Amino acid sequence: MWNPGNIIENIVNEIRSTVGEDEKVLCAVSGGIDSTTTALLVKKAIGDRLVAVFVNHGLLREGEAEEVLNMLRNLGINPIYIDASKMFLDALKGVRDCEEKRRIIGELFAKIFKDIVESDKFIKWLAQGTTYPDVIESGFVPGADRIKSHHNVAGLPSWLGLKLLEPIKYLYKDEVRAIALRLGVPEDWVYRHPFPGPGLAVRIIGEITEEKLRIVRRASKIVEEELRRSGLYRRVWQAFAVVGDDKWVGVKGDRRAVGYIVTIRIVESEDGMTADWSRIPLDVLDNIARRITSEIPEVTMVTYAITSKPPSTIEPC
Ligand code: XMP
Numbered sequence: 001m002w003n004p005g006n007i008i009e010n011i012v013n014e015i016r017s018t019v020g021e022d023e024k025v026l027c028a029v030s031g032g033i034d035s036t037t038t039a040l041l042v043k044k045a046i047g048d049r050l051v052a053v054f055v056n057h058g059l060l061r062e063g064e065a066e067e068v069l070n071m072l073r074n075l076g077i078n079p080i081y082i083d084a085s086k087m088f089l090d091a092l093k094g095v096r097d098c099e100e101k102r103r104i105i106g107e108l109f110a111k112i113f114k115d116i117v118e119s120d121k122f123i124k125w126l127a128q129g130t131t132y133p134d135v136i137e138s139g140f141v142p143g144a145d146r147i148k149s150h151h152n153v154a155g156l157p158s159w160l161g162l163k164l165l166e167p168i169k170y171l172y173k174d175e176v177r178a179i180a181l182r183l184g185v186p187e188d189w190v191y192r193h194p195f196p197g198p199g200l201a202v203r204i205i206g207e208i209t210e211e212k213l214r215i216v217r218r219a220s221k222i223v224e225e226e227l228r229r230s231g232l233y234r235r236v237w238q239a240f241a242v243v244g245d246d247k248w249v250g251v252k253g254d255r256r257a258v259g260y261i262v263t264i265r266i267v268e269s270e271d272g273m274t275a276d277w278s279r280i281p282l283d284v285l286d287n288i289a290r291r292i293t294s295e296i297p298e299v300t301m302v303t304y305a306i307t308s309k310p311p312s313t314i315e316p317c
Helices: 004-018 031-049 064-074 085-092 098-118 132-137 156-160 173-182 201-204 210-228 282-295
Strands: 024-028 050-056 080-083 123-127 164-167 239-250 253-270 301-304
Touching: 004 031, 004 173, 024 031, 024 098, 031 050, 031 064, 031 123, 031 173, 050 064, 050 098, 064 080, 085 098, 098 123, 098 156, 098 201, 123 156, 201 210, 201 239, 210 239, 210 253, 210 282, 239 301, 253 282, 282 301
Parallel strands: 024 050, 024 123, 050 080, 123 164, 253 301
Antiparallel strands: 239 253
Protein backbone atom coordinates (compact mmCIF):
# COMPACT_ATOMS: atom_id res chain seq x y z
CA MET A 1 0.00 0.00 0.00
CA TRP A 2 1.20 3.55 -0.81
CA ASN A 3 2.34 5.19 2.38
CA PRO A 4 4.70 8.15 2.83
CA GLY A 5 6.69 6.43 5.57
CA ASN A 6 7.49 3.41 3.38
CA ILE A 7 8.33 5.53 0.38
CA ILE A 8 10.68 7.70 2.42
CA GLU A 9 12.42 4.63 3.82
CA ASN A 10 12.80 3.07 0.37
CA ILE A 11 14.15 6.27 -1.18
CA VAL A 12 16.58 6.91 1.69
CA ASN A 13 17.89 3.33 1.48
CA GLU A 14 18.27 3.66 -2.25
CA ILE A 15 20.27 6.90 -1.89
CA ARG A 16 22.51 5.32 0.79
CA SER A 17 23.28 2.33 -1.35
CA THR A 18 23.87 4.45 -4.45
CA VAL A 19 26.12 7.21 -3.12
CA GLY A 20 29.66 6.11 -2.16
CA GLU A 21 30.78 6.48 1.47
CA ASP A 22 32.92 9.57 1.03
CA GLU A 23 30.98 11.07 -1.85
CA LYS A 24 29.02 14.32 -1.59
CA VAL A 25 25.78 15.27 -3.31
CA LEU A 26 25.14 18.74 -4.70
CA CYS A 27 21.52 19.85 -4.60
CA ALA A 28 20.15 23.13 -5.92
CA VAL A 29 17.34 24.25 -3.64
CA SER A 30 14.75 26.88 -4.49
CA GLY A 31 12.28 26.59 -1.64
CA GLY A 32 9.92 24.73 -3.97
CA ILE A 33 8.43 21.56 -2.68
CA ASP A 34 10.29 19.34 -5.16
CA SER A 35 13.80 20.55 -4.40
CA THR A 36 13.09 20.88 -0.66
CA THR A 37 11.85 17.30 -0.48
CA THR A 38 14.80 16.10 -2.53
CA ALA A 39 17.29 17.88 -0.25
CA LEU A 40 15.59 16.52 2.88
CA LEU A 41 15.69 12.97 1.55
CA VAL A 42 19.37 13.28 0.66
CA LYS A 43 20.12 14.85 4.04
CA LYS A 44 18.30 12.01 5.81
CA ALA A 45 20.32 9.49 3.82
CA ILE A 46 23.83 10.95 3.97
CA GLY A 47 23.71 13.86 6.47
CA ASP A 48 26.30 16.58 6.00
CA ARG A 49 27.54 15.14 2.72
CA LEU A 50 24.61 17.02 1.19
CA VAL A 51 25.83 20.31 -0.31
CA ALA A 52 22.70 22.44 -0.75
CA VAL A 53 22.95 25.61 -2.84
CA PHE A 54 20.34 28.34 -3.18
CA VAL A 55 20.92 30.67 -6.11
CA ASN A 56 18.96 33.92 -6.27
CA HIS A 57 18.65 34.69 -9.99
CA GLY A 58 16.86 37.98 -9.40
CA LEU A 59 13.64 36.53 -10.80
CA LEU A 60 12.09 35.46 -7.51
CA ARG A 61 8.82 36.66 -6.05
CA GLU A 62 8.44 39.46 -3.50
CA GLY A 63 10.31 38.65 -0.26
CA GLU A 64 11.00 35.12 -1.47
CA ALA A 65 14.76 34.81 -0.92
CA GLU A 66 14.56 35.54 2.82
CA GLU A 67 11.48 33.39 3.33
CA VAL A 68 13.12 30.44 1.58
CA LEU A 69 16.33 30.74 3.60
CA ASN A 70 14.38 30.84 6.88
CA MET A 71 12.24 27.87 5.98
CA LEU A 72 15.22 25.75 4.91
CA ARG A 73 17.27 26.65 7.97
CA ASN A 74 14.36 25.68 10.22
CA LEU A 75 14.41 22.27 8.55
CA GLY A 76 18.12 21.84 9.24
CA ILE A 77 19.27 22.61 5.71
CA ASN A 78 21.74 25.44 5.64
CA PRO A 79 22.33 26.14 1.98
CA ILE A 80 25.19 28.07 0.44
CA TYR A 81 23.39 31.27 -0.62
CA ILE A 82 24.51 32.94 -3.84
CA ASP A 83 22.93 36.23 -4.84
CA ALA A 84 23.58 36.28 -8.58
CA SER A 85 20.71 38.63 -9.47
CA LYS A 86 22.86 41.15 -11.28
CA MET A 87 24.66 38.54 -13.32
CA PHE A 88 21.40 36.92 -14.51
CA LEU A 89 19.56 40.18 -15.23
CA ASP A 90 22.55 41.56 -17.16
CA ALA A 91 22.76 38.40 -19.25
CA LEU A 92 19.03 38.56 -20.02
CA LYS A 93 19.07 42.20 -21.18
CA GLY A 94 17.53 42.53 -24.64
CA VAL A 95 16.47 38.87 -24.79
CA ARG A 96 12.85 38.42 -25.89
CA ASP A 97 12.56 34.77 -26.81
CA CYS A 98 11.35 32.38 -24.11
CA GLU A 99 13.52 29.43 -24.93
CA GLU A 100 16.53 31.74 -25.22
CA LYS A 101 15.77 33.05 -21.71
CA ARG A 102 15.60 29.47 -20.43
CA ARG A 103 18.88 28.63 -22.17
CA ILE A 104 20.71 31.61 -20.67
CA ILE A 105 19.35 30.95 -17.20
CA GLY A 106 20.21 27.26 -17.43
CA GLU A 107 23.75 28.04 -18.57
CA LEU A 108 24.39 30.53 -15.78
CA PHE A 109 23.11 28.06 -13.20
CA ALA A 110 25.43 25.47 -14.69
CA LYS A 111 28.43 27.82 -14.48
CA ILE A 112 27.71 28.61 -10.84
CA PHE A 113 27.46 24.91 -10.05
CA LYS A 114 30.62 24.15 -11.99
CA ASP A 115 32.58 26.55 -9.76
CA ILE A 116 31.21 24.83 -6.67
CA VAL A 117 31.97 21.36 -8.01
CA GLU A 118 35.52 22.38 -8.91
CA SER A 119 36.08 23.65 -5.38
CA ASP A 120 35.20 20.32 -3.72
CA LYS A 121 36.51 17.09 -5.22
CA PHE A 122 34.18 14.97 -3.10
CA ILE A 123 31.09 16.20 -4.93
CA LYS A 124 30.22 13.36 -7.29
CA TRP A 125 26.44 13.62 -7.58
CA LEU A 126 23.82 16.14 -8.53
CA ALA A 127 20.42 15.63 -6.90
CA GLN A 128 17.47 17.07 -8.81
CA GLY A 129 13.83 17.35 -7.81
CA THR A 130 12.55 16.05 -11.11
CA THR A 131 9.04 14.67 -10.79
CA TYR A 132 7.17 12.45 -13.18
CA PRO A 133 5.33 15.25 -15.04
CA ASP A 134 8.67 17.06 -15.64
CA VAL A 135 10.04 13.90 -17.19
CA ILE A 136 7.10 13.60 -19.55
CA GLU A 137 6.89 17.29 -20.50
CA SER A 138 10.54 17.58 -21.39
CA GLY A 139 10.16 14.75 -23.87
CA PHE A 140 12.25 12.24 -21.97
CA VAL A 141 9.53 9.66 -22.30
CA PRO A 142 9.23 7.90 -25.65
CA GLY A 143 6.15 9.10 -27.48
CA ALA A 144 5.84 12.41 -25.58
CA ASP A 145 6.50 15.68 -27.41
CA ARG A 146 8.96 18.21 -26.11
CA ILE A 147 6.90 21.25 -25.08
CA LYS A 148 9.22 23.45 -23.04
CA SER A 149 12.82 22.92 -22.04
CA HIS A 150 12.33 22.83 -18.27
CA HIS A 151 15.96 23.33 -17.40
CA ASN A 152 15.88 21.03 -14.37
CA VAL A 153 15.99 18.01 -16.66
CA ALA A 154 18.53 19.27 -19.19
CA GLY A 155 22.02 17.83 -19.65
CA LEU A 156 23.46 19.51 -16.55
CA PRO A 157 24.94 16.52 -14.70
CA SER A 158 27.09 15.29 -17.57
CA TRP A 159 28.33 18.81 -18.28
CA LEU A 160 29.36 19.07 -14.63
CA GLY A 161 30.89 15.60 -14.73
CA LEU A 162 28.46 14.46 -12.04
CA LYS A 163 26.20 11.47 -11.72
CA LEU A 164 22.48 12.18 -11.53
CA LEU A 165 20.34 11.42 -8.50
CA GLU A 166 16.58 11.90 -8.96
CA PRO A 167 14.95 10.51 -5.83
CA ILE A 168 11.39 11.69 -6.59
CA LYS A 169 11.42 11.02 -10.31
CA TYR A 170 8.50 8.60 -10.25
CA LEU A 171 6.28 10.66 -7.97
CA TYR A 172 3.40 12.97 -8.76
CA LYS A 173 2.94 16.27 -6.94
CA ASP A 174 0.39 15.02 -4.41
CA GLU A 175 2.76 12.19 -3.50
CA VAL A 176 5.66 14.62 -3.10
CA ARG A 177 3.46 16.77 -0.85
CA ALA A 178 2.58 13.79 1.35
CA ILE A 179 6.26 12.96 1.73
CA ALA A 180 7.19 16.57 2.48
CA LEU A 181 4.60 16.78 5.25
CA ARG A 182 5.97 13.60 6.78
CA LEU A 183 9.48 15.07 6.63
CA GLY A 184 8.33 18.10 8.65
CA VAL A 185 7.94 20.76 5.96
CA PRO A 186 5.39 23.32 7.26
CA GLU A 187 1.94 22.93 5.73
CA ASP A 188 1.99 26.41 4.25
CA TRP A 189 5.07 25.52 2.22
CA VAL A 190 3.80 22.12 1.22
CA TYR A 191 0.74 23.70 -0.34
CA ARG A 192 2.51 26.62 -1.91
CA HIS A 193 1.82 26.83 -5.60
CA PRO A 194 4.53 25.45 -7.92
CA PHE A 195 6.89 28.09 -9.26
CA PRO A 196 8.99 27.53 -12.41
CA GLY A 197 12.77 27.28 -12.13
CA PRO A 198 13.38 30.26 -14.46
CA GLY A 199 11.05 32.23 -12.19
CA LEU A 200 9.47 35.45 -13.37
CA ALA A 201 11.44 35.25 -16.63
CA VAL A 202 8.67 33.04 -18.03
CA ARG A 203 5.93 35.34 -16.73
CA ILE A 204 7.32 38.38 -18.51
CA ILE A 205 6.55 38.31 -22.21
CA GLY A 206 9.28 39.98 -24.27
CA GLU A 207 12.31 41.66 -22.74
CA ILE A 208 12.78 41.55 -18.97
CA THR A 209 13.04 45.11 -17.71
CA GLU A 210 13.16 46.39 -14.15
CA GLU A 211 9.78 48.01 -14.63
CA LYS A 212 8.08 44.84 -15.88
CA LEU A 213 9.74 42.82 -13.13
CA ARG A 214 8.43 45.23 -10.50
CA ILE A 215 4.93 45.10 -12.02
CA VAL A 216 4.75 41.32 -12.24
CA ARG A 217 6.09 40.93 -8.69
CA ARG A 218 3.61 43.34 -7.13
CA ALA A 219 0.67 42.09 -9.19
CA SER A 220 1.42 38.43 -8.35
CA LYS A 221 1.59 39.32 -4.67
CA ILE A 222 -1.83 40.95 -4.92
CA VAL A 223 -3.27 37.87 -6.66
CA GLU A 224 -1.85 35.64 -3.95
CA GLU A 225 -3.11 37.86 -1.11
CA GLU A 226 -6.62 38.05 -2.52
CA LEU A 227 -6.81 34.30 -3.05
CA ARG A 228 -5.65 33.62 0.50
CA ARG A 229 -8.11 36.18 1.85
CA SER A 230 -11.00 34.52 0.06
CA GLY A 231 -9.92 31.02 1.12
CA LEU A 232 -9.31 29.91 -2.48
CA TYR A 233 -5.51 29.68 -2.49
CA ARG A 234 -5.29 25.94 -1.86
CA ARG A 235 -8.12 25.10 -4.23
CA VAL A 236 -6.17 26.24 -7.25
CA TRP A 237 -2.98 24.85 -8.75
CA GLN A 238 -1.33 28.15 -9.66
CA ALA A 239 -2.35 31.80 -9.60
CA PHE A 240 -0.15 34.58 -10.88
CA ALA A 241 0.20 37.69 -12.99
CA VAL A 242 1.82 38.07 -16.40
CA VAL A 243 3.03 41.21 -18.11
CA GLY A 244 4.09 41.87 -21.70
CA ASP A 245 4.75 44.90 -23.86
CA ASP A 246 1.22 45.64 -25.07
CA LYS A 247 -0.27 48.85 -23.76
CA TRP A 248 -3.82 50.06 -23.10
CA VAL A 249 -4.92 53.67 -22.98
CA GLY A 250 -6.32 54.51 -19.58
CA VAL A 251 -7.58 57.41 -17.54
CA LYS A 252 -5.85 58.15 -14.26
CA GLY A 253 -7.46 61.03 -12.43
CA ASP A 254 -8.77 62.99 -15.41
CA ARG A 255 -5.72 62.46 -17.59
CA ARG A 256 -4.93 60.09 -20.40
CA ALA A 257 -2.40 57.48 -19.29
CA VAL A 258 -0.93 54.73 -21.43
CA GLY A 259 -0.16 51.74 -19.27
CA TYR A 260 0.65 48.06 -19.21
CA ILE A 261 -1.80 45.20 -19.57
CA VAL A 262 -1.51 42.66 -16.77
CA THR A 263 -3.03 39.23 -17.36
CA ILE A 264 -4.13 37.10 -14.45
CA ARG A 265 -3.76 33.36 -14.82
CA ILE A 266 -5.46 31.10 -12.27
CA VAL A 267 -5.69 27.40 -13.07
CA GLU A 268 -6.86 24.19 -11.50
CA SER A 269 -4.91 21.04 -12.17
CA GLU A 270 -3.87 17.70 -10.72
CA ASP A 271 -0.29 17.65 -11.93
CA GLY A 272 0.27 20.58 -14.31
CA MET A 273 0.05 18.40 -17.40
CA THR A 274 -3.47 19.51 -18.17
CA ALA A 275 -5.21 22.43 -16.53
CA ASP A 276 -8.55 24.18 -16.48
CA TRP A 277 -8.90 27.92 -16.02
CA SER A 278 -10.44 28.57 -12.64
CA ARG A 279 -14.00 29.91 -12.43
CA ILE A 280 -13.26 31.93 -9.33
CA PRO A 281 -15.96 34.30 -8.07
CA LEU A 282 -16.19 37.52 -10.04
CA ASP A 283 -15.93 39.69 -6.93
CA VAL A 284 -12.53 38.14 -6.16
CA LEU A 285 -11.40 38.96 -9.71
CA ASP A 286 -12.84 42.43 -9.31
CA ASN A 287 -10.85 43.02 -6.10
CA ILE A 288 -7.69 41.80 -7.79
CA ALA A 289 -8.19 44.10 -10.80
CA ARG A 290 -9.03 47.14 -8.68
CA ARG A 291 -6.05 46.63 -6.40
CA ILE A 292 -3.64 46.12 -9.29
CA THR A 293 -4.69 49.28 -11.12
CA SER A 294 -4.74 51.37 -7.98
CA GLU A 295 -1.54 50.04 -6.37
CA ILE A 296 0.53 49.80 -9.56
CA PRO A 297 0.29 53.14 -11.36
CA GLU A 298 1.87 51.81 -14.57
CA VAL A 299 -1.02 49.36 -15.16
CA THR A 300 -4.19 50.48 -16.95
CA MET A 301 -5.81 47.14 -17.80
CA VAL A 302 -6.19 43.76 -16.11
CA THR A 303 -7.37 40.76 -18.13
CA TYR A 304 -8.19 37.20 -17.09
CA ALA A 305 -6.87 34.23 -19.06
CA ILE A 306 -9.74 31.86 -19.88
CA THR A 307 -8.02 29.21 -21.96
CA SER A 308 -7.29 25.79 -20.53
CA LYS A 309 -4.29 23.53 -21.16
CA PRO A 310 -4.40 22.26 -23.84
CA PRO A 311 -4.45 24.20 -26.12
CA SER A 312 -2.60 26.79 -23.96
CA THR A 313 0.17 26.02 -21.55
CA ILE A 314 -0.01 27.30 -17.97
CA GLU A 315 2.87 29.75 -18.15
CA PRO A 316 2.77 32.23 -21.02
CA CYS A 317 6.17 31.21 -22.29
P1 XMP B 1 3.40 24.78 -18.71
O1 XMP B 1 3.56 26.26 -18.85
O2 XMP B 1 4.40 24.00 -19.51
O3 XMP B 1 3.71 24.47 -17.19
O4 XMP B 1 1.98 24.33 -18.94
C1 XMP B 1 3.48 23.23 -16.57
C2 XMP B 1 4.04 23.33 -15.16
O5 XMP B 1 5.46 23.44 -15.24
C3 XMP B 1 5.92 24.66 -14.70
N1 XMP B 1 6.97 25.17 -15.58
C4 XMP B 1 8.28 25.06 -15.34
N2 XMP B 1 8.95 24.53 -14.30
N3 XMP B 1 11.01 25.11 -15.32
C5 XMP B 1 10.31 24.58 -14.28
O6 XMP B 1 10.93 24.13 -13.34
C6 XMP B 1 10.41 25.67 -16.41
O7 XMP B 1 11.07 26.15 -17.32
C7 XMP B 1 8.98 25.63 -16.41
N4 XMP B 1 8.03 26.06 -17.29
C8 XMP B 1 6.83 25.77 -16.76
C9 XMP B 1 4.70 25.56 -14.64
O8 XMP B 1 4.81 26.54 -13.62
C10 XMP B 1 3.57 24.58 -14.42
O9 XMP B 1 3.42 24.25 -13.06
